[in-house]
Amino acid sequence: MFLVTEIIALSLFAMSFDLIYGFTGMLSLGHATFFGTGSYIFTLSILHWQSNLWVSLLLAIIGSAIIAWVIGFFAVRARGTNFIVITIIFSLVIFYLSFYYKSITGGDDGLPLKVPDLGLGFLSISIHDNPMANYYLVLAIVSLCYLFYWRLIASPMGRLFLAIKSNEERTQYIGFNTLKYRLISFVISGAFSGLSGALYSMTTHYTNNKLLHWTTSVDVVVWTIVGGAGTLIGPIMGAWIFTFFREFISFHFKQYPIVIGMVLIFFIIFVPQGILGYLLGLIRRERK
Amino acid sequence: MGIEVHLFMNMMNGLVWGLIIALIALGLVLIFGLIKILNISHGEFYMLGAIFGWYLIQYTQNFWLALVLSPLLVAAIGLFIEWGILRPTEDKPIKTLIVTLGISLILQYTVYWFYGGSPQRIVEPFQYHLTLFGSGYSGYRIFVAILSMAVIALLGLFLQKTRIGLWIRAVKQDQEMAIAVGIPTKKVIMITFALGSFLAALGGILAAPIFSVDFLMGLEILPTAFMVVIIGGPGNLMGALGASILIAELEGISSVFVSPTISRVLSLVLMSIVLLKRPEGIFSRARR
Numbered sequence: 001m002f003l004v005t006e007i008i009a010l011s012l013f014a015m016s017f018d019l020i021y022g023f024t025g026m027l028s029l030g031h032a033t034f035f036g037t038g039s040y041i042f043t044l045s046i047l048h049w050q051s052n053l054w055v056s057l058l059l060a061i062i063g064s065a066i067i068a069w070v071i072g073f074f075a076v077r078a079r080g081t082n083f084i085v086i087t088i089i090f091s092l093v094i095f096y097l098s099f100y101y102k103s104i105t106g107g108d109d110g111l112p113l114k115v116p117d118l119g120l121g122f123l124s125i126s127i128h129d130n131p132m133a134n135y136y137l138v139l140a141i142v143s144l145c146y147l148f149y150w151r152l153i154a155s156p157m158g159r160l161f162l163a164i165k166s167n168e169e170r171t172q173y174i175g176f177n178t179l180k181y182r183l184i185s186f187v188i189s190g191a192f193s194g195l196s197g198a199l200y201s202m203t204t205h206y207t208n209n210k211l212l213h214w215t216t217s218v219d220v221v222v223w224t225i226v227g228g229a230g231t232l233i234g235p236i237m238g239a240w241i242f243t244f245f246r247e248f249i250s251f252h253f254k255q256y257p258i259v260i261g262m263v264l265i266f267f268i269i270f271v272p273q274g275i276l277g278y279l280l281g282l283i284r285r286e287r288k
Numbered sequence: 289m290g291i292e293v294h295l296f297m298n299m300m301n302g303l304v305w306g307l308i309i310a311l312i313a314l315g316l317v318l319i320f321g322l323i324k325i326l327n328i329s330h331g332e333f334y335m336l337g338a339i340f341g342w343y344l345i346q347y348t349q350n351f352w353l354a355l356v357l358s359p360l361l362v363a364a365i366g367l368f369i370e371w372g373i374l375r376p377t378e379d380k381p382i383k384t385l386i387v388t389l390g391i392s393l394i395l396q397y398t399v400y401w402f403y404g405g406s407p408q409r410i411v412e413p414f415q416y417h418l419t420l421f422g423s424g425y426s427g428y429r430i431f432v433a434i435l436s437m438a439v440i441a442l443l444g445l446f447l448q449k450t451r452i453g454l455w456i457r458a459v460k461q462d463q464e465m466a467i468a469v470g471i472p473t474k475k476v477i478m479i480t481f482a483l484g485s486f487l488a489a490l491g492g493i494l495a496a497p498i499f500s501v502d503f504l505m506g507l508e509i510l511p512t513a514f515m516v517v518i519i520g521g522p523g524n525l526m527g528a529l530g531a532s533i534l535i536a537e538l539e540g541i542s543s544v545f546v547s548p549t550i551s552r553v554l555s556l557v558l559m560s561i562v563l564l565k566r567p568e569g570i571f572s573r574a575r576r
């Protein structure tokens with residue numbers, strides 16, 4: 001049950017990454033920063049201010065949106081490879097900072113968390129000891145976010161993101177400020193990655209700086225590419241496949257990232273559209 | 289120890305470290321200049337250089353043999369990776385970047401498999417200490433500085449005076465023209481990749497006695513090497529050399545007054561400013 005809830009929270013992370021990579025065409029290799037920030041803000045606000053569950057979730061979204069705005073401000077000015085480099089550098093430096101301020105972040109050991117009760121006006125439900133309530137809460141929030149993303153990519157702004165991906169220069173010629181829209185997509189993605197991090201901590205009852213680490217950023221890239229970038233559902237599939245894979249194999253074979261690296265290279269070279277993209281392509285060919 | 293001695297020590301250390309970073313970054317910039325690919329696995333070649341060095345020293349007890357053999361071994365691996373894995377995607381920089389990410393995972397965890405997770409030390413090959421300003425300074429570090437400078441000078445001569453160097457510069461300038469005049473472009477790219485791996489591995493084994501050897505050391509060097517590429521200007525070799533020493537000195541001098549992590553953040557700030565004001569790097573002549 002915990003694992004399923006965990007993966008649902010991670011699905012939101014995967015979708016958020018897909019928004020900037022699959023739709024706007026920006027590869028960020030530092031997305032763990034927002035995931036980790038969301039998780040930390042959620043945990044710290046509960047630990048230090050005993051804040052309400054809703055308030056903490058909201059703070060996590062706002063906090064990671066601000067961080068995403070600051071990093072994005074520099075990153076979207078760079079294109080192609082430079083963009084990637086900047087996301088890497090910022091995320092690695094923030095990871096070092098989390099090590100340095102161990103007294104706040106708990107460093108490697110992380111921070112345990114007692115999740116406050118969920119207040120719904122007239123009744124309050126315990127989330128901490130009730131996996132089912134936790135599951136439904138996470139499922140509801142992530143479903144809402146999915147609907148939001150679904151609406152977003154169908155909206156004019158979503159079309160614009162796709163236009164930027166296929167040809168940024170031409171989009172500028174038509175008269176759009178592409179920098180602004182790239183930043184918007186980056187901030188939305190960062191904010192929801194933060195929410196995803198908060199939901200993840202709510203489920204696992206703790207946070208540590210591994211969530212900020214480079215490997216978390218790499219994970220979400222792998223899910224998205226193997227599942228199928230630009231489909232929203234594909235990255236979710238990727239998250240399910242790889243999280244289960246890791247859960248079951250990591251007991252027997254600690255060096256499983258070797259396998260992940262190989263799968264990643266295989267997909268990039270032979271199936272660049274990912275599993276779902278490949279299946280959709282098959283269906284389309286059948287119809288013709 | 290007075291503050292001026294402390295300052296002097298850190299400046300010396302900064303110089304030595306800067307020259308090691310230059311070795312690594314020059315390889316990165318060479319490859320980037322040629323095929324516009326940011327090689328994320330470049331840090332892994334640095335790590336492999338140190339790891340092979342450690343093994344060779346365990347078996348032969350001879351540092352000098354390891355110093356020569358280990359970079360050659362890594363160059364062979366680099367040759368194989370370029371030829372076997374990178375070539376199919378080389379015309380699409382973002383794809384290749386993700387492939388190098390996969391390679392990075394594979395190399396890291398293969399080393400982890402055989403070598404284990406705990407850091408090891410290599411003893412300095414000679415224990416000579418110079419007396420500078422009334423305190424001892426490791427002779428080995430002076431040796432590292434001199435050797436690095438010699439290698440960088442040799443690299444410059446190689447690029448300017450030999451036929452292959454000429455080819456490398458030609459491919460860098462215009463790949464299609466180079467093919468048209470009969471330069472074996474594929475071979476040149478392969479050689480450059482091997483050369484870059486060689487330089488990174490040399491940096492790795494030279495740095496090994498100063499720091500310690502573990503399977504994640506490549507990841508630690510990565511942000512610094514990338515910052516050098518951005519500050520020095522992508523594809524600019526002299527810029528990379530200048531930026532390496534600049535960053536290392538900045539971190540070295542500022543760490544007298546503040547903690548190393550803060551000085552890391554300072555160089556991040558420097559990079560962000562450079563990126564906004566001079567996206568082509570601070571050492572390039574302003575040209576449009």
